[in-house]
Amino acid sequence: LHQLKELLKGQIVTMMGQTGAGKSTLLNHLAPGLDLATGEISTALKRGRHTTRKVSLLNVAGAWIADTPGFSSYETFDMTVEELPNFFPEMKELAPNCKFRGCLHLKEPQCAVKDAVKNGIIMKSRYDDYVQFHNLIANQKPDYGKNKK
Structure with missing residues (x-):
């Protein structure tokens, strides 16, 4: 914390x-x-409830x-699966230790990220x-209208 x-400090964030x-x-x-209202996770839905309105x-x-x-x-991700690990700082930091450059941290052998998960890091x-x-991201349908003039 x-x-x-x-x-x-000094930032404006969402x-x-x-x-x-x-x-x-x-x-x-x-x-x-602050004493902001918080809620329990719904056991029936296995997710949170809308507390902040x-x-x-x-x-x-x-x-x-x-x-x-x-x-x-949330449906739209304007990034590739190759760019995604960069949005997870802990993964970006460990990626150079993976056996393969461009490791997506999924099924690749000798993946430093998967090892960190296994070891509780x-x-x-x-x-x-x-x-x-x-x-x-991998299953998103391409937006063919994006590049139209």
Whole structure:
């Protein structure tokens, strides 16, 4: 938390992500006086419930943070599967230790990222999110209208 507070200082950021991901919980840990409403994960749905209902701009640790309502899905990723690992700093840092350059951290042997997950250095839930994003991007239908003039 201390490291995150230092990174946030002087920044304007948006806290966004899926419903129940812990956005408001994280903000409460960064600034306990906020006392933002948080909810339990629904056992029936196996996901969070919409607790945050409006965007709030909060002064947290010297940063302005917009706490936003969660979303249940996000469809468009304007990146390739090769670019995706760069959006996961812990994976980007470990990638040079993978056996193969361009490792996507999925089925490749001697993958430093998969080893880090196995050894508890990277949370399995974080890696599972990465795999889910990879599959969404890989299965996206091309937008043929993008390059039309």
